[in-house]
Amino acid sequence: MLHAARCQAERFGYQEIEVPVVEPEALVERGVGGDTDVVRKEIYRIQPMVEGGGTPLVLRPEATAGIVRAYFEGNLNQGPQPVRLWTAGSMFRHDRPQAGRYRQFQQFDVEAIGDPGAAFDAEVVELTWGWYRDLGVEGLTLELNSIGDARCRPAYLERLRDYFVAYRDRLGADDQRRLETNPLRLLDSKEPALVELREGAPRITDFLCDECVAHWDEVRSLLDAAGIGYRLNPYLVRGLDYYTRTVWEYQHESLGGAQNSLGGGGRYDGLAEALGYPPTPAVGFAGGLDRIVLVLDAQRGGPRGRPAADLLLLPDGEGLEVAAATVARHARTATSVAADYSRRSLRAKMRAASRSGARWVAIMNPDEAGRRVVQLRELDSGEQREVTWADLPAALAPGTHPGDLA
């Protein structure tokens, strides 16, 4: 999964960056937003054991704020723009652990920092869409919205607040607070009462300023030109406060309910300034790797690991360790190889090999070891033939079948 992420990021000219797992609390609060669930309920705070407590630190819940800080502190803002970066690693959010929601989880994160153009929103979508395609994820929905910017959003928020105030007594305590602090958040509430109420709420896309409309139109036409299908979702606002204009989420029904987001991102032109740096436009995405595992398992009808090795070497008899290790060494020049040195019967070794998902087995008894040959069998086709140790790498080359060597 990470290999596919790296390949896809490199194909689009994104460079790898590593940022700290432990961050100052202030960076996360200012970046993600003090009134988000992430900061209010999900942050792991670290108490340094020093007099006075030291700088309050947290385990990072996401990587974007740290990457923006690195972009400035590492003077990446001084070179050609935008700067295209990617990272992958552990993020931490406290919650009741359940399928698809973990306290430590892995993200693949992509950021294009330093250019306001809609082409970069579309580029990040195309990159990440292709990543899911390369992984074989089927039935993915891309949901898309624009949530305006600092110019047009305040007026919309007023209208939204006016709308919901009339229903204040139908809102829970948390949502009543959100009504005052950030009414946008009411739109992605999973509360049944709110889901019903929001149908009649004003829609942000009807309130966008001319610049936001132009940006929004361009993003959609670029995605259309790329052949990427999407669903417009006027209620998609994302759970972090830093977004402006384009936001999107990849959803998958097999995840169900509140965990159905496989990944999400958006433009965040105001984040650099919120962190105390010069205003700098940017767009990015993060996708959870753990949730992809769930989706792929569901797709395949159950968990299935990748084979540990392409070829399993099955010595059949006593005292074949040196010969087996020598054969394995030859074969590794062509593919991944593991030897089954156990003392079980050949039948038992064959059964284990079939279950492992390996493509090939190479069987070798003492007589064959003496003649420096193995019986190479392709498990799917059942084709088998004798191959010399020296010929083994050629026999294992991609696209080769045992019969080809006849």
Ligand code: HAM
């Ligand atoms: P996010 O939507 O908070 O965005 O998280 C992105 C993805 O991380 C989710 O779609 C999900 O797959 C995964 N994820 C989040 N929380 C959990 C959890 N508790 N357990 C398992 N997986 C989880 C961000 O983090 C933004 N930084 C994305 C971004 C980058 N926006 C701009 N640049």
